[in-house]
Each structure stands twice: as C-alpha cells, then as structure tokens.
Amino acid sequence: MENTPFQRIILTGAAGRLGKALRPGLRALCETLVLSDRIELDEAPAAGEEFIPCELADHPSVSHLLEGADLVVHMGGISQECSFDALLHSNLIGQFNLYDNALAHGVKRIVLASTNHVTGFYPVEQLVTPHMPVRPDSLYAISKCYGETLARFFHDRHGLESVCLRIGNCSPRPLSLRALSCWLSHADLCELVRCAALTPHAGFAIVYGTSANAATWWDGDDAARIGYRPHDSSEIFRAELLATAGNQAKCVHQGGNPLNVDYRQPATWNNRRLSR
Numbered sequence: 001m002e003n004t005p006f007q008r009i010i011l012t013g014a015a016g017r018l019g020k021a022l023r024p025g026l027r028a029l030c031e032t033l034v035l036s037d038r039i040e041l042d043e044a045p046a047a048g049e050e051f052i053p054c055e056l057a058d059h060p061s062v063s064h065l066l067e068g069a070d071l072v073v074h075m076g077g078i079s080q081e082c083s084f085d086a087l088l089h090s091n092l093i094g095q096f097n098l099y100d101n102a103l104a105h106g107v108k109r110i111v112l113a114s115t116n117h118v119t120g121f122y123p124v125e126q127l128v129t130p131h132m133p134v135r136p137d138s139l140y141a142i143s144k145c146y147g148e149t150l151a152r153f154f155h156d157r158h159g160l161e162s163v164c165l166r167i168g169n170c171s172p173r174p175l176s177l178r179a180l181s182c183w184l185s186h187a188d189l190c191e192l193v194r195c196a197a198l199t200p201h202a203g204f205a206i207v208y209g210t211s212a213n214a215a216t217w218w219d220g221d222d223a224a225r226i227g228y229r230p231h232d233s234s235e236i237f238r239a240e241l242l243a244t245a246g247n248q249a250k251c252v253h254q255g256g257n258p259l260n261v262d263y264r265q266p267a268t269w270n271n272r273r274l275s276r
C-alpha cells in the first residue's frame with residue numbers, strides 16, 4: 001500500500017471485541033498491521049497483516065512485538081472486574097512492559113484503552129472533566145488509573161506521547177438506559193482511534209470515548225484538540241430502550257451499579273459485569 005501514514009502499527013487485544021472492530025480502519029493506515037493477543041484470532045491475518053502472539057506480562061515477548069513499530073493501539077488486557085492477581089499480571093505489569101519497551105524501541109505514540117470507570121463513582125448529576133480527581137469504581141478501574149498515570153509519566157519524563165481513551169459503552173447499539181449517556185458506536189470508535197493516531201501533536205491527551213449522544217456526563221477533554229467529531233447518537237434508540245428496559249434500576253453513579261460488583265466475590269464478576 002502506498003503513502004500510508006504509518007509503516008507498522010501494533011494492535012494489542014486484536015482478538016477482543018474492540019480489536020476486531022478496529023482492524024479494517026487501522027489496516028488502511030499502515031504498510032503492516034501487527035495483530036497481537038495471547039489467544040488465537042477468529043479471523044486469520046489478511047494481506048497487510050501479521051499475527052504475533054504475545055503475553056503482555058512477558059517483557060521479552062513485548063520487546064519482540066514492538067520491534068520496528070511506529071504506533072501502538074493498546075486494546076489488550078483485562079476488560080472487566082477481576083481478581084487482583086489477574087489485573088496485576090495483564091494490566092499493571094502488562095502496561096509497564098508496553099511503555100518500557102515502547103521507549104526502548106523509539107515508538108512515538110500509544111493510543112491507550114482506558115475506561116469511563118476511572119470516574120465511575122461520580123454521581124450521574126455531575127458533569128465530570130479529566131481535570132477532576134479520578135474516582136474509580138472497581139479494581140479494574142484502578143488498574144486503568146495506573147495506566148493513565150504511567151502514560152503521563154512516560155510523556156513528562158521521556159516525551160512518549162499517549163492518547164488515553166476513557167471508553168464508554170462500546171457496542172453495535174446501546175443495550176441499557178445507562179448507555180444512552182455513554183454509548184460509543186463502532187464507527188465512532190474507529191474515527192476516535194484514527195484521530196488519536198493522526199493528530200500531529202498529541203502530547204498527553206485524555207478523551208472520553210462517546211458518540212454524539214444527547215445526554216452526557218463528561219466535558220472538557222481533548223476530543224476537539226485531536227480533531228475527534230463523533231457522528232452517531234444513542235438518541236435514535238431511546239424510545240425502544242425505554243419500552244424494553246424502562247424498568248431497569250436508575251443509576252446513581254456514572255459507572256452504573258458498582259456496588260453490585262465485588263472484587264472479593266468472583267461470582268459477581270461475570271454475573272453482574274460492570275456496566276460498560
């Protein structure tokens with residue numbers, strides 16, 4: 001492919017939900033899209049793609065993965081409440097290995113999947129900006145706060161750029177009343193990551209990953225600075241959601257119902273996942 005902005009983009013978590021959604025758009029931006037995960041991909045690599053299996057907690061494997069990379073889109077890691085050990089392994093050690101090796105290999109920028117749950121304990125009545133203190137609603141969210149802090153440190157200390165995406169509820173359509181305020185369509189996710197990759201001077205940025213929903217809890221982030229303008233809106237699903245899910249419990253906290261998910265009780269991790 002000629003005249004692509006990047007030579008080699010690394011996509012971690014490529015076998016996951018968002019990794020799959022991002023694949024075609026990222027492939028168009030580079031000579032080679034390196035797909036990576038610790039599990040197999042559903043769909044074999046196509047022309048212009050390579051698969052490099054990698055356990056993020058293994059420093060030498062991450063070093064091998066990042067050879068020759070000019071951009072990393074980091075979607076890999078634990079994506080819901082889980083045991084501290086699992087989060088330690090994939091999210092804390094994994095994210096350190098990513099940043100440490102990115103620096104060693106001269107990677108210019110990381111687009112980092114964070115989560116809206118880093119401010120999940122704010123009440124739904126409050127408008128939240130990235131300048132306000134984090135209020136994580138789970139151990140999972142704490143691991144993402146660590147990721148953002150690591151990103152900030154590597155930028156301040158070494159100039160390695162990061163765009164931290166505090167992703168809302170990313171799915172083909174909003175599935176809960178809560179999602180009306182935090183839905184991110186797959187098309188807008190792809191546009192958000194494209195903007196985060198291409199903006200000339202990202203520095204350190206935090207963007208809440210949402211579509212152009214009529215209702216929102218967030219403001220004052222770096223969306224406009226990186227040129228992100230979402231197109232979709234949850235509003236077209238409102239009437240249908242009210243009809244089918246109108247009896248759902250009203251959220252007190254922006255993170256949904258974090259009190260129903262207990263980091264000490266594995267049974268709650270899957271049965272009552274954190275609201276995405």
Ligand SMILES: NC(=O)c1ccc[n+]([C@@H]2O[C@H](COP(=O)([O-])OP(=O)(O)OC[C@H]3O[C@@H](n4cnc5c(N)ncnc54)[C@H](O)[C@@H]3O)[C@@H](O)[C@H]2O)c1
Pocket residue numbers: 012013014015016017018019037038039054055056057074075076077078079080089090091094113114115116166167168169170171276
């Ligand atoms: N889907 C959403 O709505 C949403 C919302 C907020 C934040 N996020 C964040 O976006 C990212 C992607 O989310 P997703 O929904 O695609 O998650 P997912 O769970 O579907 O995919 C994550 C992928 O990471 C891989 N992974 C986990 N630990 C790993 C390790 N130690 N080494 C290598 N690979 C590992 C898994 O195998 C999986 O394929 C995650 O970081 C998640 O926290 C997603």
